[in-house]
Amino acid sequence: MLMGVTLIFWGWMTDQPLVGLILAFLMEGPHWIPIRWNFGEKAYVRAWSISVAMMLLTAIILALGKIEPETVRIFVSWMPVFLAPLQFTQVYGFSDRMPLSTFSYFSRKKMALDHALGMTVHQLLIPFTPVYFTLTLLFTAAGRNAYHPMFFPGVLVLILWCLWALIGKGVRRKSALALSMILTVTLAAIGQWGLIMAHAWLNGGIGEQSSHYGGDVTRWHRSNTNIGQVGKIKQSAEIFWRIRTEQAPS
Template sequence: MSTSPPKLLAGTALIFWGVLTGNALVGLVAAMVVEARSWLGLRWNFSRASYIKAWQFSILCGAFISILAWMNGMKVGKIHTLFVWAPLIMLPLELAQRYGNAAKIPLNTFSFFARKKMEHDLQQGRSISPRMINTGYPYIAVVILATAMASRNELHHFIGLTLVIGFCLYAYMRHGGFRPMAWISAFFLVILLSYLGQWSMFKLYNYYT
C-alpha cells in the first residue's frame, strides 16, 4: 500500500493554511511547487546525505526566521508563535521526498546520534536496516497544526480541518477496498475529533498568547 498522500491533498492543505493565516499567495506558490511533481518528470536519485542536508537546511530556515523575529522585537516567550511558518520551514525536506526516486527516507535522517550509530555499525561490518518514513502525511499534519496556531476564524478552520482529514481518510481506505458505510461512520468520527482538536489548539493558542 502506498504511504504517500494522494495528488492535491498537500496542495489543498497549503492553500488552506495560506488563506487562514493571511498568506494566500505564499500558500498558493508552495502548493504549486509541491504538487508540480505529479505532472513533471523531474526526479533525482538522492542519497542519504541529500536528505540529511535538506533536513539541516530546514533547521537553518527555522533558526533564521527566529532570529529575524527576535531582531524585530519578538519576545523569547512568544517564539512558539513562529510555528505558523512551519510549512515553509519544512518545505525543503518535503520537496526532497517528493522529487526523489525513493518512496521513503531513513528515519534516522532526523537524529544526529542515530546516524552516528548507523555509521559505527557499518564500520563494524554489521547489517543494518534503518526504519523508513514517507514525510507526506506528517508534513500535512504540520500544515494543519500551523493553521490552527494562527487562524482567527474558528468556523472556517473547523470546516477546512474536517475536509482535509476526511480526504486523508478516504485516500487511506481506498487502498484497502472502499466501503461507503464504513467511510461515512469514520468521517463523522473525524468531524467530532476535528472539533475537539480544533478547540484544543485554540485553547493552547489563547493560553500562550
C-alpha cells in the same frame, strides 16, 4: 491534490496566501513536471540541515524583538515552509521514504561506526509526506485567521478527504467510513457549540461580577477593550491622535 489544497488552506489561515499558493504548486508539481532526482542519504541530511538553518535564522530574527506569545505563534505557523526542503526530496525523488536517522546526528554517527566495525546496519525508512501533511494541518491553528468560521469545517473536510483516500475502493469500508464521518462531524459540532456556549457563559458571569464591583475590572480571558482589540485600534478619519509633552512642576 490533497497536499496542495491543504497548503492553500494553510496560507489562508496564516494570512500568507501567496506563500501557500507557491508551496502548493511546488508540492503538486510532479503531476505535471516529469523531472525526478535520485536523492540519497546525504541529500536528505542536507535538506534537513537547510530546514534547521531556516528555523534558527527565523528564531534569531524574531528574538531581536520582544519575545511574546505572538512571537511563538508566528514561528510555529511557518513550519510548513521550514520543512519544505524535506518534502521536496519526497515528491521529486524516486523514493517516497527517507531514513529516520536523517533527523539525528548521533544516530548517523553510530550507524557509521557499526558499519565500519562490520556490523549489519538496518535503516528504518519512513514516509515523510504523511508527516508533512499532518504538521501542515496542525499548524494552521497557529494562523491569524484560525478564528475564522471556516477554519473548523476546513480542517474537517481535509481530514475526511485524507481518510477517504486511504481506505481504498472497498464498498463496505467506504460505508463504514461514511457513518463514522457523520458521527465525527456531529460530535465535533456539538463540542464546538459547547465551547462557544461555555465561553459566552463565562463572559456573562465575569461581566455581571465586573458591573457589580464597579465595572472597571480587567478580564483575563478577553483581549478586546473599549477602543478595539489587542493589536487593532478602532480609528476614525475624524479623530487625530496627538502627543503633547508638558513640563512637570518643579
